[in-house]
Amino acid sequence: MKYLEIAKKAKKELEKLAEEPNPLYARNSLSMEMKSEAAEQGMLSALASEIGNLDLITNGEYTKKNGNVEIKEIDSEIDYNFLFGNESKYIAYVRANTSKLIFLKADPGERKKVRLLIGGNVQVISILEERANLEVEEFVVGRSVGIINEINASKSSNAKINIAYLSDNALGFYKGVCGEGSQVEVNSFIGGNFKSSNNLVCNGSRSMASINNIIIGAGNKIDITNSIISKAPSSLSSMKTKVIGAAASTILIKDYSLIERGARGADAYISARGISLGNSRIEAIPSMTTNEIDVKASHNASIAPLKEEAIEYFMSRGISEKEAKKLLLKGFVEDLLINFSSEELIRKEAEKALKNILG
Amino acid sequence: MLFEIKGLHADIEGKDVLKGIDLKVDSGELHVIMGPNGSGKTTLAKAIMGLSGVSIKKGEILFEGNNILGLSIDERAKLGIFLQYQNPVEIEGVSFLSFLSAAKSSRGDLNTKEFMQNLKDEMTELGVSEEIIRRNLNVGFSGGEKKKSEILQMNLLKPKLAILDEPDSGLDVDAVKTIGKSISNAVKNDKMGCIVITHYTRILGSLELEGKNTIHVLLNGKFVAEGGKDLAEKIEREGYSGFQ
Numbered sequence: 001m002k003y004l005e006i007a008k009k010a011k012k013e014l015e016k017l018a019e020e021p022n023p024l025y026a027r028n029s030l031s032m033e034m035k036s037e038a039a040e041q042g043m044l045s046a047l048a049s050e051i052g053n054l055d056l057i058t059n060g061e062y063t064k065k066n067g068n069v070e071i072k073e074i075d076s077e078i079d080y081n082f083l084f085g086n087e088s089k090y091i092a093y094v095r096a097n098t099s100k101l102i103f104l105k106a107d108p109g110e111r112k113k114v115r116l117l118i119g120g121n122v123q124v125i126s127i128l129e130e131r132a133n134l135e136v137e138e139f140v141v142g143r144s145v146g147i148i149n150e151i152n153a154s155k156s157s158n159a160k161i162n163i164a165y166l167s168d169n170a171l172g173f174y175k176g177v178c179g180e181g182s183q184v185e186v187n188s189f190i191g192g193n194f195k196s197s198n199n200l201v202c203n204g205s206r207s208m209a210s211i212n213n214i215i216i217g218a219g220n221k222i223d224i225t226n227s228i229i230s231k232a233p234s235s236l237s238s239m240k241t242k243v244i245g246a247a248a249s250t251i252l253i254k255d256y257s258l259i260e261r262g263a264r265g266a267d268a269y270i271s272a273r274g275i276s277l278g279n280s281r282i283e284a285i286p287s288m289t290t291n292e293i294d295v296k297a298s299h300n301a302s303i304a305p306l307k308e309e310a311i312e313y314f315m316s317r318g319i320s321e322k323e324a325k326k327l328l329l330k331g332f333v334e335d336l337l338i339n340f341s342s343e344e345l346i347r348k349e350a351e352k353a354l355k356n357i358l359g
Numbered sequence: 360m361l362f363e364i365k366g367l368h369a370d371i372e373g374k375d376v377l378k379g380i381d382l383k384v385d386s387g388e389l390h391v392i393m394g395p396n397g398s399g400k401t402t403l404a405k406a407i408m409g410l411s412g413v414s415i416k417k418g419e420i421l422f423e424g425n426n427i428l429g430l431s432i433d434e435r436a437k438l439g440i441f442l443q444y445q446n447p448v449e450i451e452g453v454s455f456l457s458f459l460s461a462a463k464s465s466r467g468d469l470n471t472k473e474f475m476q477n478l479k480d481e482m483t484e485l486g487v488s489e490e491i492i493r494r495n496l497n498v499g500f501s502g503g504e505k506k507k508s509e510i511l512q513m514n515l516l517k518p519k520l521a522i523l524d525e526p527d528s529g530l531d532v533d534a535v536k537t538i539g540k541s542i543s544n545a546v547k548n549d550k551m552g553c554i555v556i557t558h559y560t561r562i563l564g565s566l567e568l569e570g571k572n573t574i575h576v577l578l579n580g581k582f583v584a585e586g587g588k589d590l591a592e593k594i595e596r597e598g599y600s601g602f603q
Contacts, residue, residue, distance in 0.1 A: 312410050313448045315432035316441075317462035317512065324433075327461060331452025331495075 003082070003101055003123075004075035010086045010095035017089040022197070022225065025254045028283060030223035032171065032195045034093045035144050044119045047141055047166070051345060054117040054139075055102075062100060068114045070103040078103075080125060083150045083175040090171050090195055094146030097121040106132035106157070113341075115139075121146040128157035128182070137341050138163045140170055151176035153184050155204065162340050164189040164349060172196045180204030180232070187339045189346050190215045190222060191353045197225040202235035202263070213241040214333045214346075216353035217249030217280065227256040230295075234265040241272045242333045243303075245280030246357040252283045259290040259297060266292065270299035275306055275332055277357065322358055329354050360424070361386045361552045362520050367418035369406045376402045378580035380418070384520065387550040389542075389566065393557060393591070394577035395599045400556045401445065403577070404522045407554075408442040409435050422520070437466060439519030443509040443526055450496040455508065458496045462516060474515075481514045486537055502529035510541050520552040521545070527562040539565025560591040578602050 020029035056063040086092040200209035228237035257268040272284035286299035314324035369377040
């Protein structure tokens with residue numbers, strides 16, 4: 001099916017589709033205001049010059065700076081089965097407003113690295129052939145930007161997708177399929193109003209799917225649903241989220257892991273940890289189902305304020321209260337931060353977000 | 360006078376713990392506070408540093424002649440007061456080195472080269488492995504590593520007054536000697552005033568000190584005796600029952 005037809009259908013369906021189609025995660029689902037606005041060119045240019053070699057994607061515009069990216073018009077004939085349907089009105093919204101498709105294909109055994117600066121609604125399709133290695137960095141900026149990622153990892157391939165949502169208001173969705181012995185890791189940094197629903201499937205034996213999220217909310221509404229389905233033997237899944245909520249933020253994290261029959265020896269892990277500052281609201285809902293014997297599934301969730309004892313320990317060495325809090329909050333997200341390909345850039349963005357919170 | 364406590368009364372959650380403490384410590388002096396569990400030793404250390412949970416009801420704490428009771432914890436630290444924690448808190452994601460740099464930077468511009476050289480020297484002196492400074496602060500540190508890391512911080516920050524809360528507990532004989540030597544050097548060479556809180560007399564044997572060294576016995580929130588090494592020997596022999 002041509003993508004144009006999918007997009008047209010999305011436009012028609014937009015009003016009648018449910019906000020949150022999955023009943024398990026409909027609970028407390030947050031609504032987002034969707035209003036298509038062009039990205040701020042100044043913001044894009046500033047980040048582009050800071051980051052360097054980037055492919056720039058805005059509403060209807062595309063600047064290619066490296067040879068790794070293939071751009072498709074939405075009415076192109078594409079030999080690809082789209083993983084996403086128009087499942088919710090948010091997904092349909094992104095579909096209906098997408099003007100470009102980005103195709104990233106890593107051939108057998110190829111190593112590829114791509115950096116995208118995204119300022120408009122786009123769909124990024126990453127296809128990894130056997131033994132391929134693909135690393136994608138996506139910096140999402142501007143206002144009301146939507147992005148859909150689809151990842152298809154063949155046998156023994158390795159995909160690492162890093163997404164920094166630096167937008168005021170973003171919608172972000174991804175789906176991925178992991179083939180035998182492949183690894184798919186998606187790292188997201190979220191620093192503004194955001195709604196997302198993501199799903200990875202371990203289809204091949206010994207495949208590995210990881211979802212890592214760093215969320216820093218300062219007066220934001222953030223609603224994320226993640227799920228990983230283990231279908232094959234000895235597959236590994238991991239979902240880790242670290243949340244810092246401040247200034248009346250409402251942050252919902254819903255993680256679901258399903259181990260299906262036939263996935264003997266599968267291991268599923270969910271961790272959601274939050275630091276709540278001031279009058280923020282954080283809700284973490286980890287959930288697991290196992291339909292097979294000889295599997296391991298575990299989860300943990302905790303939400304707490306910063307430890308007074310830790311702040312005082314830092315202060316007893318002459319460090320101011322504000323600096324102590326900053327160091328502790330940075331430390332809290334450090335283990336997930338180091339997963340990002342552009343660790344230093346994400347660190348800077350995290351520092352900016354923390355400065356917003358701490359003043 | 361470097362440091363003076365006058366008529367200090369303090370409580371924890373409404374319970375009187377310190378019931379009139381007077382203490383004077385000058386530069387280059389070592390004062391040892393001994394007492395049974397629950398006598399108020401750690402509360403006194405917390406009160407000096409200004410930690411939460413301790414409520415000062417009466418009295419004064421003077422540092423270089425000024426009352427510090429209205430100062431925040433970091434302001435007291437910057438004046439030159441250091442508290443060695445009995446059980447330092449474990450911090451995920453902050454390396455020991457980052458923490459040390461932040462602590463040193465809080466006192467002014469950090470000369471990285473000089474700082475790293477001092478750090479290396481102090482680590483050698485205390486027998487601390489290089490690997491420990493890359494690890495998360497206090498996370499997975501052994502009992503000995505925690506004590507040494509606290510003394511390492513003291514040596515790097517060079518306080519005018521150090522309050523050491525059980526620097527010897529849980530340490531083997533060699534580690535007690537190493538730490539004792541380090542404390543002695545700071546008191547002798549840097550003229551650091553020092554208050555050591557301990558249950559045991561064994562650290563006294565490791566402190567190679569001259570000059571004024573006083574042992575104070577704290578019982579039920581009050582000092583009930585003071586003296587020299589002979590007082591420590593009496594406690595070792597008879598316990599605290601004789602002071603009731």
